[in-house]
Amino acid sequence: MAQGQFWTETSSGFTANLTGLSKFHVVDANVAWAIAYDGVNTSNNIQQFSKTDDAGLTWTAGAFDLGDLDLGIADVSAVDTNTAFVAAYPRQVGQQGGIWKTVDAGATWAQQTGAAFNNAASFPNVVHYFDANNGLAIGDPANGYWEIYTSNDGGDTYSRIPSSSLPAPLNNEFGYLSQFAYSGDSIWFTTSAGRMVHSSNRGVTWNVYQSPLTDFGGTAIFGDISFATASRGVIQSNTGSIFKTTDAGQTWNNVVFSGIGAPYGGAIAYISGTFHMVSAGGEANFAGSSYSLDDGITWINIDTDQHVDSAFFNETVGYSGSFSDVINNLGVFRYTDTVLSETLVTETSEVRLFHNNQTEQLEILSGLQFERVRIYDLQGRLITTSKSNNISTYQLQSGVYIAQIFTDSGPITSRFIKQ
Structure with a gap:
């Protein structure tokens, strides 16, 4: 499969070198916001953001003017190029965090006092506007x-969700800054106990599920999550392991992957509604990015640059964080390839599968004499048998399938995806 230039790096708009950019919120095909941090000393607190309104061609830096320079910036959620919300957390005893809103592209910020966060234990982690x-x-x-x-x-007003609508926290359990995922009306956030707290109705009611991780933000173990749909999601651990769910996080299965690349241990991002995902890593000894077109089964490496985040709006618009370089006008990666829009092609030395998601047809090409094909789902259940090498997949649900192809030289097994 031909690959162009996956990422193009441009200026993130910051005047100081080595300012990192992460926690992207991609609003639409043109607008995205992201949060800055000190890439030299991460304990230094900076209240800055950068945003684009031209699909990442240019980025404009700004400041979160919250009235307290010591508040930490947890998360940002934007509605458009002018309107956005920021969650800030206390970094010192006696401080009060909360939610602030801008309606003038970040020039001024007003605290939304309805989201009180005024308890001594209050610590905002996430703000998300549907x-x-x-x-x-x-x-x-x-x-x-x-x-x-x-x-x-x-x-303008907020209401605290009552304890009766929420799962009880475990002893000393807490959440993490901007570590959440959403799809449609569904939202998940992660905890220090390796759990995922989930709502499918914009926060009216909640459930909690145990993940394969013991902690989503520990020093030895941590991970990131992303969901392609309201039910299908992925966890990536800091060691590059991949786990998938098809029931909104209630159960998880380890993914045995292969290919000419591997997932990294930082951010993981589905392209919404597809089986395509991008993995990124920012650790000095585990840096790079890669992508998968078959739901994490096969990975193709992109680069070994440091990527501190990854977020996509669709198959043509996406970003990843870097570090500002004022001399060379660098600091943020913009997706500029077409590979994430391509139909998956699966090849072996003897057979080639081509699934056209528009016509819902699977074509089997081979230099060997084709006899018949059996199609199974990933649970090993036989779905259909055909003596044609051009098979309609109209009746198949979206998912990954296994084709067992019988030829005059024996059976050959390969995978394909119906989207």
Whole structure:
């Protein structure tokens, strides 16, 4: 499969060198916001962001003017190029974090006092707006239950979700900064106990599931999550292991992957509604990026540059964080390839599978004499048998399938994806 230039790096807009950019919120095909951090000394607190409104061609830096320079920046969620919300957390005893909103592209920020976060244990981690009016502010447990606020009027007012609608936190369990995923009306956030707290209805009710990890943000073990649909998601651990779910996180299966690349241990990002995903790593000894077109089974390496985040709006628009270089005008990666839009082609030395998702046809090409094919799902159940090498997949649900192809030289097994 031909590959062009997957990433093109451009200036992130910061005037100081080695300013990192991460925690992207990609609003639409043109607009994205992201949070800055000090790439030399991560303990230094900086309240800056950068945003684009031309699909990543140019980025403009700005400041979170919150009235307290010591507040840490947890997360950003934007509605458009002018309107965005930021969650800030206390870094010192006696500070109060909360949610702030801008309506003038970040020039000024106003605190939304309805999301109180005024308990001594209050610690905001996530802010996410599903649209201009409906959003959630998610924090650590306070007064014995998760501190989560919901708004349906663009943040003018908030209501705390009652403990009766939330799963009880474990002893000393807490969440992590901007570590969450969403798909449609569904949202998940991760915890220090390796659990995922999930709502399928914009925060009205919640469930909790145990993941394969013991901690999503520990010093030895940590991970990232992404969901392609309301039910199909992935976990990537810091060691590059991949786990998948098809039931919104209730159960997980380890993925045995192969290919000419491998996933990295930093960020993982599905392209929404597809089986395509991009992995990125920013650790000095585990840096790079790679992609998969078959739901994490096969990986192709892209580079070995440091990538501190990865986020995609669709198969043509996506970004990854880097570090500012004022002299060379660098600091943010923009996706500039076409590979994520291509139909998956699976090849062996004897047979080639081509699945056209538009016509819902699987074509089997081989220099060997074709006899018949059996198609199985990943649970090993026989789905169909055909003596034609051009098979309709109209009746198949979206997913990964195994084709056992019988030829005059014996059977050959390969995978394909129906999207």
